[in-house]
Amino acid sequence: MKVAVFNTKPYEQEIFEQLNEDHQLTFLEPHLNATTASLAAGYPAVCAFVNDDLSGPVLEQLAAAGTRVVALRSAGFNNVDLAVAERLGIPVLRVPAYSPYAVAEHTVALMLSLNRNLHRAYARVREGNFALQGLMGFDFHGRTAGIVGTGKIGRVLARILTGFGMTVLATDPYPHDECLSLGVRYVELEELLARSDVVSLHCPLTPESRHLINEAAIAQMKPGVMLINTSRGALIDSRAVIAGLKSGRIGHLGLDVYEEEADLFFEDLSDQVIQDDVFSRLLTFPNVVITAHQAFFTRNALENIVSTTLANLDEFDRTGQCGNRVIQSQVSG
Numbered sequence: 443m444k445v446a447v448f449n450t451k452p453y454e455q456e457i458f459e460q461l462n463e464d465h466q467l468t469f470l471e472p473h474l475n476a477t478t479a480s481l482a483a484g485y486p487a488v489c490a491f492v493n494d495d496l497s498g499p500v501l502e503q504l505a506a507a508g509t510r511v512v513a514l515r516s517a518g519f520n521n522v523d524l525a526v527a528e529r530l531g532i533p534v535l536r537v538p539a540y541s542p543y544a545v546a547e548h549t550v551a552l553m554l555s556l557n558r559n560l561h562r563a564y565a566r567v568r569e570g571n572f573a574l575q576g577l578m579g580f581d582f583h584g585r586t587a588g589i590v591g592t593g594k595i596g597r598v599l600a601r602i603l604t605g606f607g608m609t610v611l612a613t614d615p616y617p618h619d620e621c622l623s624l625g626v627r628y629v630e631l632e633e634l635l636a637r638s639d640v641v642s643l644h645c646p647l648t649p650e651s652r653h654l655i656n657e658a659a660i661a662q663m664k665p666g667v668m669l670i671n672t673s674r675g676a677l678i679d680s681r682a683v684i685a686g687l688k689s690g691r692i693g694h695l696g697l698d699v700y701e702e703e704a705d706l707f708f709e710d711l712s713d714q715v716i717q718d719d720v721f722s723r724l725l726t727f728p729n730v731v732i733t734a735h736q737a738f739f740t741r742n743a744l745e746n747i748v749s750t751t752l753a754n755l756d757e758f759d760r761t762g763q764c765g766n767r768v769i770q771s772q773v774s775g
């Protein structure tokens with residue numbers, strides 16, 4: 443198929459070129475949005491990433507210019523207006539799993555960095571400052587972790603954290619046998635928030651889960667809680683989290699995602715003034731570590747993303763269908 447691959451970075455292009463056999467791929471640097479959608483004219487397939495805009499108007503433009511299928515290089519699809527895609531007859535394909543280990547391990551990297559102040563220790567030692575004042579952490583062993591969403595990533599995290607000797611609580615509308623056999627106890631969100639020393643988010647972003655962590659949820663958390671979000675930015679109300687950090691209710695915050703990340707992440711903005719005051723405030727706290735949506739970013743995961751994307755396009759090209767198609771009625775419940 444002729445595929446317009448939007449928002450390509452050199453590291454992905456290299457892997458696409460290694461693994462592609464059958465498709466005519468055109469690599470485009472710009473993000474997909476209402477201004478750039480015209481670049482896809484004449485391409486039956488559009489390949490897009492998490493920070494591309496697949497809202498209704500963009501999908502309308504793509505359909506009018508001949509797009510027949512959208513292949514996402516991601517698991518999440520909250521950037522797609524599925525109702526409009528369905529109405530236009532554009533199937534949306536995704537990569538449901540590429541490496542839950544990559545994201546779960548990055549979650550643990552954030553937990554350990556925050557707890558042991560590695561981000562501050564690294565800078566201090568390079569400056570010749572070998573004092574320990576302010577770097578004291580705590581043993582994770584014996585503490586309680588709360589995992590919100592025990593899907594593929596949450597389950598890997600549960601395995602790692604039980605290995606640390608933590609008590610693991612979880613909340614998920616669909617409790618999983620693997621977690622139960624690890625000794626994970628499923629509780630309501632309120633109990634999880636009240637009892638956990640570490641709260642880590644691994645549920646999808648839906649209209650229901652938007653701002654799941656808001657002022658009221660933060661008020662229920664243990665004083666000094668560590669909050670980690672490697673799922674989707676808008677699960678957290680950033681302004682409420684800033685208030686929680688200022689009051690000390692939140693003792694540590696680790697973010698790999700941010701609700702307004704589309705204008706920031708994946709680009710080098712180091713010589714520009716950041717216009718987002720909420721994000722800039724988050725950067726000022728000593729007990730906050732932010733990474734720019736890199737939890738997925740391992741070679742294993744990228745190879746899986748690319749090979750599954752190509753296989754999705756193959757299947758669609760051959761059969762007009764795809765097992766990895768996102769069906770709105772199956773995800774909105």
Ligand SMILES: NC(=O)c1ccc[n+]([C@@H]2O[C@H](COP(=O)([O-])OP(=O)(O)OC[C@H]3O[C@@H](n4cnc5c(N)ncnc54)[C@H](O)[C@@H]3O)[C@@H](O)[C@H]2O)c1
Nearest residue numbers: 518591592593594595596613614644645646672673737738
């Ligand atoms: N930072 C990254 O690089 C990165 C990479 C991949 C995925 N993600 C994010 O991680 C999320 C989890 O991925 P996954 O592969 O484990 O997904 P998954 O679909 O396997 O699991 C999601 C789980 O969340 C549960 N859930 C749904 N709504 C919930 C709610 N309100 N409260 C509690 N649980 C709820 C579901 O029942 C399911 O068990 C994705 O939705 C995606 O947004 C981030």
